[in-house]
């Protein structure tokens with residue numbers, strides 16, 4: 100891998116637009132190309148962000164030898180088929196959350212990544228926020244004793260629009276995959292993979308979940324209680340409870356800059372760690388540095404955790420009666 104890591108963007112939608120400016124804070128990285136299903140959209144995105152090459156199909160960016168890693172920002176059900184084709188083309192990947200629409204899809208991509216020895220990471224930017232790093236350090240230092248429980252909520256009030264990716268079943272819509280992934284990933288980071296998942300909630304007419312409440316259970320009695328909703332705004336607060344205190348992660352916990360540490364018997368301590376850029380820079384730096392070091396996985400967001408989180412989401416979706424499936428290459432216009 101060259102000293103400079105050359106990035107390509109796939110799916111120039113809302114999040115790609117927000118992430119691109121944060122590359123200004125990533126040393127040794129350059130975004131060189133974008134691929135869209137439409138040449139016009141690719142050209143417009145490239146012009147806005149000063150990119151050298153704009154492709155009107157996803158196949159073309161896979162054939163570009165001057166792209167080392169692709170940032171995949173398509174809808175959830177459009178991650179797996181593209182990622183498999185990209186791995187066959189030898190491209191490293193940063194895949195937006197949720198990693199895939201199904202557990203089987205995640206397992207297939209992860210197997211392919213491990214077999215090919217090509218780097219893949221889920222874009223779970225929460226884990227890279229400086230104050231989340233501090234939470235992990237405090238817990239490792241015993242600041243709140245043994246972590247026994249996590250609470251987290253994330254919700255937005257979105258007007259129902261059956262063709263928007265948030266509500267469309269064939270695009271992996273629903274609260275669980277869009278927002279639930281954050282609460283589940285946060286709990287999984289702190290408590291590990293649960294033995295039991297109990298979910299309740301409601302559906303939109305398209306068959307995707309509108310809201311979901313999850314209870315994650317562990318054989319040793321630890322637990323997480325989690326909420327995700329597209330029907331109502333929720334504060335986006337997380338709390339981590341230990342045997343010797345607790346930590347409040349102030350809203351919105353999926354990209355926080357402030358926590359309040361409550362050590363048993365001590366005054367609350369407010370700790371702020373600002374993000375770089377909008378907060379996406381940290382995950383982009385991680386991928387760039389992993390590639391420069393020749394790693395095939397991130398230690399902060401390992402593929403085993405991605406698979407465990409996807410499995411929890413899949414078990415919850417099943418209980419709610421949501422039938423997600425992976426999209427085919429045809430849903431992204433045919434590619435290689």
Ligand SMILES: NC(=O)c1ccc[n+]([C@@H]2O[C@H](COP(=O)([O-])OP(=O)(O)OC[C@H]3O[C@@H](n4cnc5c(N)ncnc54)[C@H](OP(=O)(O)O)[C@@H]3O)[C@@H](O)[C@H]2O)c1
Nearest residue numbers: 110111112113114135136140172173174195196197430431
């Ligand atoms: N990290 C974060 O803060 C954050 C925030 C929002 C979203 N996300 C994640 O980013 C991903 C994309 O979300 P978004 O809100 O940016 O979605 P979006 O605005 O709908 O953009 C997705 C893009 O994917 C491409 N695409 C490929 N196949 C498609 C298909 N069959 N139908 C529709 N679009 C298709 C489209 O671009 P072309 O047709 O031009 O190729 C579209 O612009 C999701 O995984 C989401 O969870 C992350």
